Amino acid sequence: MTILEDARRVAENGPVCDACLGRCFADRSFGLTNAERGRSLRIAAALEDDEPYEPEDEVCWVCEDESQRFDEWAEKVADSLEGWNFDTYQVGTRTPPLIEENEALLRESADLPDDAGESFKSEFNREVGKRVGQLTETEVDFERPDVLALLNVEAAPRASDDGAISDHAVEVQINSAFVYGRYRKLERDIPQTEWPCRECGGSGKQLAAGGGEEPCDHCGGSGYLYDESVEQLTTPPVLDAMDGEEALFHGAGREDVDALMLDTGRPFVIEVKRPQRRNVDTDALEAEINEFADGKAEVTDLTLATHGMVERVKELDASKTYRMDVEFDADVSEQALEEAVEELRGTTVEQDTPQRVDHRRASITRTRTVYDVEGHLEDERHAELEVHGEGGLYVKELVSGDEGRTTPSLAGLLGVGAEVTALDVVAVEGEDEAFDDPEYLKESA
Structure with a gap:
């Protein structure tokens, strides 16, 4: 059968919007959006049948007109990302089971393969994502984006409902930012990372003889075996510069507590979770860290890095x-x-x-x-x-x-x-x- 014959059978299961119609044939014609493809097929079929072209004006039973709301969703995503500094993004969609069932029924009723064309989820990700990129002037990244927006279409009002897309229908995930460098440890008896007291588990307290609690004898009540670490001497300026929620230190191995780390230094990555800012001046940040460390440690070769750097540093041979x-x-x-x-x-x-x-x-x-x-x-x-x-x-x-x-x-x-x-x-x-x-x-x- 020809594509027009198949398109007629799909359209007969209406009301079906242009996007849902065109999506069934996304693998059989190229260079158009699904809505453009669906509209072109309707016009071609009408011309072949010598009938007037009549655009679909009822609510689509397949997607409930969600395919007409790409702009609204993109604007909601852009609003949700307001205030976050990012260069790359990705959009994902949680499709309602009803729409997935409707898609399967549409193809089955038109005698099309289950996997014909493109899925609603794939089109939604692409079309909303394309608009998000235009609104935020950022680039899509399918591997490890700075931010991920998950669209819960099931939680949003349908076209037949009143009201805009609710805030809880867009879930934003802010991925970590990373800074790579090398550190030198210039004083002895400083561990690389925080070293909680083994006796009190980091609480700084122990049970008193007469009941209750008292400062831990082993750590003097500090909760740590050492007052400072390379982590504590380097992460605070990075956390402050990126305005994140938490900073984690990842080192390429570690030296003994009583050893200095000199000359070329040891590679490390500082990971900042949920950073408000990413594109920081690493030269200025390097100077801030070295001033903060007050001669006990210093960093060199500071540069912005990626998530993959954490594993590379930790697994460095x-x-x-x-x-x-x-x-x-x-x-x-x-x-x-x-x-x-x-x-x-x-x-x-x-x-x-x-x-x-x-x-x-x-x-x-x-x-x-x-x-x-x-x-x-x-x-x-x-x-x-x-x-x-x-x-x-x-x-x-x-x-x-x-x-x-x-x-x-x-x-x-x-x-x-x-x-x-x-x-x-x-x-x-x-x-x-x-x-x-x-x-x-x-x-x-």
Whole structure:
């Protein structure tokens, strides 16, 4: 059968609006909206039958004339997004079951396949979305938009009802904004993120002997084991600049609390939930963070990023370079140190989970490569070492041997006890060098 014959059968199931008629044939003609397609089919059929063209003027039984309200819905979405700063959007539709049933009945009565043409939901998303973009001067993004507007057509008045589209018929989802950078930690005994007290669970309180509550002995009532963290020193200016509800800190691994993070710094992403503003000046924001951190930490390479950056940072396969002060429990000669360092350079070590962390990590044996080692004696009992190793290498245990749980080790090769007394992380670099290019990060996220 021809498309006009099929169109006649659909129209006979009227009253059917032009959009619902045209939607049945969206896969058989192109370059028109569904309403234009439906109207063209009516006119063509009327001309072929030598009859006057009569536009449909009754309420459509399929969509109840919702297909005539694209402009109203788009305006309601634009109103709902007033005050939010965004560059990309997406529109989704919750279609009433009755309209879905009506669509199926229309195609069945006209002897058309169930999937013929286009669905009401698909057209509604596209047509309303197109108008939202025009009203807000933003771009549609089907992957990870800044904002998502979900239209609940079932909750809105029908064309036969009085009143505008109700506020609860449009649900707006504001997605997070992200800032990427690298941080340096310039003071020891500062964790990367907030560290709630284990004893009181972060409440700062404990049960008193005579009943009631009193300040926790373990944390002094603060609820935290440490007063400050890199997270607390960096997120407040970002949260304030973007005027969001909450800021989350995501780091590419973390250094020990007693270690400094120097030189190239460690990659991180700060996520701001429900931000009012997104297009912030990252140069100014970087300066604000560094002033706020007051010399305890600082950030560099700050740039706006995307959601994909969070996983890339958290899953970064990074090598690390450490500088450390080492103390021996017996005299060591320069020649012995040089030979031990040469033995460790380029070797692969086996490490059982260190005793210092086995209370919170599974006991496993891992192999890690020591890419490079340099070292020299300060005196017979003290040395300075620089180690470049594969991600996950426990460098403190590489020095001490951890009572035989790491082999080979500096202590084992020297035959003396060795302990790291000060540790600095001087570089955290992706095994994939492209990771360190902010533009690459933004594009590939």
